[in-house]
Amino acid sequence: MSSSTEPGAPGAREPRVRVVVVDDHSMFRAGVRSELASAGAASVEVVAEAADVDEAVRAVQTARPDVVLLDVHLPGGGGGEVIRRTHRTVPGTRFLALSVSDAAEDVIGTIRSGARGYVTKTISAVELVDAISRVADGDAVFSPRLAGFVLDAFAGAIQVAEVDSDLDRLSEREREVMRLIARGYAYKEVAKELFISVKTVETHMSSVLRKLQLSSRHELTRWASDRRLL
Structure with missing residues (x-):
């Protein structure tokens, strides 16, 4: 994360989490940008957007964000493909899935690809800002239902x-x-x-x-x- 003021200096503030928003619907990206600006202006900054896998890979490699807010279903191979193509070249970036899907195969597949969390698009703006901040700090973030899928997969209940x-x-x-x-x-x-x-x-x-x-x-x-x- 970056800040224009050194920590501890007069007027210092917490650095904002730099975010890339990836979704194939422009209206949804605009909505997320607006909601984050309203709910997390002091802590979250959208630095780039992308609509498909290739655009997302370029945006992540260029902007080198703290967190990528990533839809699961994207033209060009899906959200997991974005993670696979960038996690080695941009090792400091973490991925948080934001999807309309709450299906077990999407949750498990995305986490297996390397995402640090998975939330659905019913999440509130304040909750999303919190989820982004927690993922940036290294936490794993899931809604209770989706966390259950991951636990079931590790326990062998889902083949x-x-x-x-x-x-x-x-x-x-x-x-x-x-x-x-x-x-x-x-x-x-x-x-x-x-x-x-x-x-x-x-x-x-x-x-x-x-x-x-x-x-x-x-x-x-x-x-x-x-x-x-x-």
């Missing part, structure tokens, strides 16, 4: 290898569609949530069922439930 093998057959977008459909979303609701057409949702759904060798939404829901993906 991570099996989950990974199944999900490797699906693209990032297919995983998103699969999770929402398995949770009972209608095709129109999935389309609205993911900013794609209903026809595209139908195409992805057909591909998901084919790759997983399932025949219906009911079977998909049961498949996802058995693997604690809901």
Whole structure:
């Protein structure tokens, strides 16, 4: 972290945590920037933004932030790919996932990639500022439900290898569609949530069922439930 005033000097203040915000929706990035400026102006500073994996890698390597606020599902390979491509070249940077997804495979996969924490987009601005500060200080930060997934994975209650093998057959977008459909979303609701057409949702759904060798939404829901993906 950096500060324009030496610690202990007259007028010294705590250095602000330098943050890069990574999300493929520009309106969401703008909202996060605004919320952080309002709730954490004295402690958090957004120094760069990125919309996909390649942009994120460049932003992290150039800005060398304290914390990367990272969406899990990104064009170009996902949030885990950003971590894998930068953690060695920018070793002082820590990663905090901020995602709409609270699915076990996303939480576990992101932590296995090297993230220090995982919070969902329902978090308040004040809580997010606190989470960023704690991750910058080296803490691991999770909501209680998501922490349970991580503990279950280490305890062997979730068969991570099996989950990974199944999900490797699906693209990032297919995983998103699969999770929402398995949770009972209608095709129109999935389309609205993911900013794609209903026809595209139908195409992805057909591909998901084919790759997983399932025949219906009911079977998909049961498949996802058995693997604690809901």
